[in-house]
Amino acid sequence: MLSRLRGSLLGDIVDDIAAYLHERGHTPKVAQAYLCGAGHFAHWLDRERLSPKAVSEATLASFMDRHLAGCRCRVPHGSRRHLRPALGHVLAVLRARGWAAPPSLPAQKPVDRLLNAFTVYLQETRGAAATTCRRNAEYARRFLEPRYGAAEVTLQDLGPEELLRFVLEQTRECAPGTAGLIRSALRSFLRFAHVHGLCDASLAAPGSARAVAARKVSRCSRTTWWRTVRSAWRGVEPRDATGAQRSSRAAVSRSAGTRRGHDSRARRQPRSE
Ligand SMILES: [Zn+2]
Numbered sequence: 001m002l003s004r005l006r007g008s009l010l011g012d013i014v015d016d017i018a019a020y021l022h023e024r025g026h027t028p029k030v031a032q033a034y035l036c037g038a039g040h041f042a043h044w045l046d047r048e049r050l051s052p053k054a055v056s057e058a059t060l061a062s063f064m065d066r067h068l069a070g071c072r073c074r075v076p077h078g079s080r081r082h083l084r085p086a087l088g089h090v091l092a093v094l095r096a097r098g099w100a101a102p103p104s105l106p107a108q109k110p111v112d113r114l115l116n117a118f119t120v121y122l123q124e125t126r127g128a129a130a131t132t133c134r135r136n137a138e139y140a141r142r143f144l145e146p147r148y149g150a151a152e153v154t155l156q157d158l159g160p161e162e163l164l165r166f167v168l169e170q171t172r173e174c175a176p177g178t179a180g181l182i183r184s185a186l187r188s189f190l191r192f193a194h195v196h197g198l199c200d201a202s203l204a205a206p207g208s209a210r211a212v213a214a215r216k217v218s219r220c221s222r223t224t225w226w227r228t229v230r231s232a233w234r235g236v237e238p239r240d241a242t243g244a245q246r247s248s249r250a251a252v253s254r255s256a257g258t259r260r261g262h263d264s265r266a267r268r269q270p271r272s273e
Contacts, residue, residue: 056091
């Protein structure tokens with residue numbers, strides 16, 4: 001079996017495979033079973049005229065899922081349960097040798113690309129610290145991913161009411177300090193998007209920014225809080241009565257109920273911050 005393997009396309013790495021299995025602490029018996037599986041795989045590579053340099057997870061899957069079903073190879077097969085790990089070891093050695101290509105990274109989504117650009121902007125244009133870059137990108141991701149998933153990010157379609165709803169949802173349960181970081185991250189992202197011509201100027205404009213800020217709603221009195229909400233509401237609602245407007249109002253009202261409860265609880269308790 002070993003001599004057959006040495007004469008195959010994997011012949012040059014037989015010793016590497018053996019050393020790899022030894023280093024991993026496999027017993028000689030198990031190593032023999034793996035080498036047997038490697039021999040079967042090498043025979044199939046020969047037959048299919050596939051170069052070891054082209055071996056990847058897809059090649060292993062093709063061998064396991066398609067070839068084995070109708071396999072008539074006249075070579076030792078070894079046990080089926082050892083075969084899959086044996087192929088994994090072969091691929092690991094091929095990669096360690098630099099023969100097989102490293103595993104491909106999952107393709108980046110448009111959201112990932114945009115956030116990478118945002119991070120570069122924060123680092124290079126704004127001089128932000130690495131922690132700030134990571135945090136702002138993470139909060140911006142919370143906003144973008146549920147909306148766009150794997151699709152292109154089209155911020156031109158974005159309305160201020162969506163931003164306000166996001167901020168209210170995200171900050172409802174957090175400490176004031178965290179809420180401030182979330183709002184700051186979103187403002188920073190909108191500034192970046194505006195500078196790069198990705199969103200309408202009105203989104204990054206001061207008026208809209210005031211709405212997005214939704215400011216210190218957790219610490220002010222109910223009267224002040226309502227004034228803040230109404231002010232933000234006026235700033236974000238379209239003038240005509242639409243379904244979007246009603247849903248925006250409902251979202252703000254739902255939030256109001258929660259916030260009122262939160263505030264009344266907060267007033268009963270001494271401040272700890
Ligand atoms: Zn076969």
